[in-house]
Amino acid sequence: MDTKTILAIIEAIAKRIEEQKDFLTELDNEIGDGDHGINLARGFKAVEEKLPTFADKDIGAILKGVGTALVSTVGGASGPLYGTAFMKAGNVCKGKTSLTAYEFAAALDAAINGVKMRGKAVEGEKTMLDALCPAYKTIKSGIDGGKNLVDALADGVDAAAKGVEYTKTIIATKGRASYLKERSLGHQDPGATSSLYMLQTTLEVLRGA
């Protein structure tokens, strides 16, 4: 996975978020403050505009740039959460112009720890972590077991999709949805959904690369 691929992934994520903006907002209308799609799309539009300035940067700097753009433009909780995630991933990719499967997994792990730290959240609270954590565990054990990144990530995406389904069955204890208590049951979490989109998009780009 080289710099070009990373830039292609980011561009594809921006496109996907824009396409899914209304659906994500709809999900957030059900159990949140109804801004997830709009906010993330605003953030990734700013990221897209910054893409040309990333062309000659290393992967660490690119991811950090994405994080900074999200923090300063999203305006909702997904800004500091995804912003921290990308920045932390950027930290472990500092100076790198390509990533091995192991390094990709390490970056994802750092990103997830960033989300946990910023959101003071753990798995099972109906948040993006319910998609990200199972995805990471599956990817890591796949790679450890000798799978290549694309195959491991494909399994990780399946795990994330299951995680999104799982969020329908639990009560939110973090974020705006936690105000609804048991009324949050039956609804899928918008943050977990956008996390799934990012992983799916990464897989699609890697498959095409």
Add this chain to the structure above:
Amino acid sequence: MVGIVIVSHSQKLAEGVVEVARMMAENASLAAAGGLEDGNLGTSYDKILAAVEEVYSFDGVIILMDMGSAVMTTEMILEDLNRPNVKMIDCPLVEGAVLAAVESAGGRSLEELSELIKDSRTANKF
């Protein structure tokens, strides 16, 4: 005098809290950081940072927030600023702001103020 920044998803709410706090302490150093740049609901990193700089002095700044992204964005600003005399406090926004305004105008230090404001967490209205 310790500066006070009120962070909210809503520009109206942030300005309103500043307004209410000022009723009690005209001279308090207060700044509102509410909503996004275009006035829509949300929290803006740049607006919060600008508000901190507006009321910043060596005496320090305390930041009070409503919830969610207001808290997390403020936390990131504190990490980026890395100034020990800029603090965020967990308290009810209106009560905390009134207390902060009164006590900062009364010359309390940042440390004293931080402790006092925490009392508003358990203060009953009736």
